[in-house]
Amino acid sequence: MKQLVLCRALNNHAWRVRGPTIVLAKNTRRITLECLRCGAVRVDRWQMNGVQLSRSYHLEDNYRDFLSDHNQAAARSVILEESRYVTSIHEHRGPRAKDKRKAS
Numbered sequence: 001m002k003q004l005v006l007c008r009a010l011n012n013h014a015w016r017v018r019g020p021t022i023v024l025a026k027n028t029r030r031i032t033l034e035c036l037r038c039g040a041v042r043v044d045r046w047q048m049n050g051v052q053l054s055r056s057y058h059l060e061d062n063y064r065d066f067l068s069d070h071n072q073a074a075a076r077s078v079i080l081e082e083s084r085y086v087t088s089i090h091e092h093r094g095p096r097a098k099d100k101r102k103a104s
C-alpha cells in the first residue's frame with residue numbers, strides 16, 4: 001500500500017520539520033514541514049509567541065492525482081482492500097508468540 005493513502009484516509013499528514021527555521025522579521029519565523037508519507041511540504045509563518053500568520057501547501061503530483069481520484073472514504077476502502085484479514089487477534093499473534101517463548 002502506498003503510504004500516501006493514509007494521509008487521505010486519515011485527513012492528516014505525518015509532519016516533520018525540514019531544514020532550518022528562517023528569520024523573516026524580529027518577531028516572525030518561517031518554518032517548513034514535510035510529510036514522511038506523501039512528501040507534501042507545508043510552509044508556515046509563525047510569530048515568536050506561537051501565533052500562526054499563514055500556511056501554504058505544496059503537494060507532490062502523485063498525491064495530488066490520488067486526491068482527485070479518491071475522497072476520504074475511497075482512500076479508506078483502498079486500505080481495507082489491501083489489508084490482510086484475521087478473524088481473531090489470537091490468530092495473528094499465534095506463531096509469533098510461540099517463537100518468542102522458544103527464544104527466551
Ligand SMILES: [Zn+2]
Nearest residue numbers: 007013035038
Ligand atoms: Zn502526507
